[in-house]
Amino acid sequence: MAVQAIAAARPGAVPSALKEAGLAALVAFVLALPLVGLQTVDSGGGALGIATHFDRVAYGVAAVFLGRLALIFWRGRRQSRPADAPSVMARVSELSARFSLPIAVVGIALAIGLPFMPFASRYVVDLGTTVLIYVMLGWGLNVVVGLAGLLDLGYVAFYAVGAYSFGLLARTFGFGFWEALPLAGAFAASFGIILGFPVLRLRGDYLAIVTLGFGEIIRIVLTNWSNVTGGPNGIGNIPRPTFFGLPFERNAPHGGLTFSKFFGIDFTPDHRVWALYFIILMLALLTNFFTLRIRRLPVGRAWEALREDEVACRALGINATNVKLSAFAIGAMFGGFAGCFFGARQGFISPESFNFIQSAIILAIVVLGGMGSQTGVVLAALVLVCIPELGRDLADFRMLAFGAAMVGIMIWRPRGLLAHRAPTVRLHRRGDPVPAPAGAAP
Numbered sequence: 001m002a003v004q005a006i007a008a009a010r011p012g013a014v015p016s017a018l019k020e021a022g023l024a025a026l027v028a029f030v031l032a033l034p035l036v037g038l039q040t041v042d043s044g045g046g047a048l049g050i051a052t053h054f055d056r057v058a059y060g061v062a063a064v065f066l067g068r069l070a071l072i073f074w075r076g077r078r079q080s081r082p083a084d085a086p087s088v089m090a091r092v093s094e095l096s097a098r099f100s101l102p103i104a105v106v107g108i109a110l111a112i113g114l115p116f117m118p119f120a121s122r123y124v125v126d127l128g129t130t131v132l133i134y135v136m137l138g139w140g141l142n143v144v145v146g147l148a149g150l151l152d153l154g155y156v157a158f159y160a161v162g163a164y165s166f167g168l169l170a171r172t173f174g175f176g177f178w179e180a181l182p183l184a185g186a187f188a189a190s191f192g193i194i195l196g197f198p199v200l201r202l203r204g205d206y207l208a209i210v211t212l213g214f215g216e217i218i219r220i221v222l223t224n225w226s227n228v229t230g231g232p233n234g235i236g237n238i239p240r241p242t243f244f245g246l247p248f249e250r251n252a253p254h255g256g257l258t259f260s261k262f263f264g265i266d267f268t269p270d271h272r273v274w275a276l277y278f279i280i281l282m283l284a285l286l287t288n289f290f291t292l293r294i295r296r297l298p299v300g301r302a303w304e305a306l307r308e309d310e311v312a313c314r315a316l317g318i319n320a321t322n323v324k325l326s327a328f329a330i331g332a333m334f335g336g337f338a339g340c341f342f343g344a345r346q347g348f349i350s351p352e353s354f355n356f357i358q359s360a361i362i363l364a365i366v367v368l369g370g371m372g373s374q375t376g377v378v379l380a381a382l383v384l385v386c387i388p389e390l391g392r393d394l395a396d397f398r399m400l401a402f403g404a405a406m407v408g409i410m411i412w413r414p415r416g417l418l419a420h421r422a423p424t425v426r427l428h429r430r431g432d433p434v435p436a437p438a439g440a441a442p
Helices: 002-009 013-037 054-080 088-098 100-116 122-147 156-173 177-199 204-224 259-263 270-295 298-308 310-315 320-346 356-369 374-412
Strands: 038-044 047-052
Touching (some): 013 038, 100 270, 122 270, 122 374, 156 177, 156 204, 177 204, 177 320, 310 320, 356 374
Antiparallel strands (some): 038 047
């Protein structure tokens, strides 16, 4: 059916499609033969043997060949479709923007009720906590990348500053989570301003390179400044969050009350897991509310003006320096909040938790979800966090399946899962006819 459709659309395209699919399969065979088809095994006595898995190679090559043919067919149908015909995902994006409030209410209700679902377990709630951390980080980076249009590859630096701020405040001054949370955000925002000053005149790739270097500088400083940060050993014994001073432990220090004793319920370790989940849910919702509100303020409109055209933005009298610094500071502040929570959740932090891979994942969440789309960040975080978890049964092929899924999504939706952005300011109400320009012919 696919081959017949291609032949009907473009005569003589079938041999070309088969040739292209065959070349892709040949490349897959050359790469998969040594990586997948041959595996070293222990033959006993310290000797190594080679086990062959040519069946896996054959399955992979066949999948690449058929997948390439399907991609050619899909592109042919897409090109033959009228230019003004919207795609299914475009309709979904538009509907999600039109019914954003009901979707948000349903999403918040599902998030609140997750720990009480019949299928909920400690693993599911803990996975939800991880997803919400990345959602919060994605919304924070969305201020810098999605709204202000400043490509930041070192966002993990602010994440690390927030985590280490809490660790150092707890170790030195005995601060708890709630006391250190605003300070961690303030320290991260100050680092955002420090980063913003050197990159005020940079754009595009140059800006990305400088922010990437800033993230690596922070990681190297954390690794080498052993007297303060603990170096590669990190900082341990970070205090957990409490419920108005009531710890989620079996026994409180110094014989005080615990959460379970105060409310007269049996102690279970799940209380702490649930508490962490609801704390990060609250922080994520506050981040979303703040970014949605500030987008409608003059500073938010200035961010979007800067993203569209910096020259026109300056011509209108907007101070681009202050706009960039405010974007870096506010985005970094949310990263600091998330880092503070990460330290409290783990109880231990080290430089290995804040490498470039984390920055790449956070940026991928923003880009994959759709630049500037709040709902898209949630969907992308679910995809990027849950796909590797669902692929644990694939063992050695887990990351291969994850990469293939990402390539497929970017081919299918190159502008993001939800590329449609609702306008910040409307000159007329939704559904009303657009008024004709003054002096236009009737």
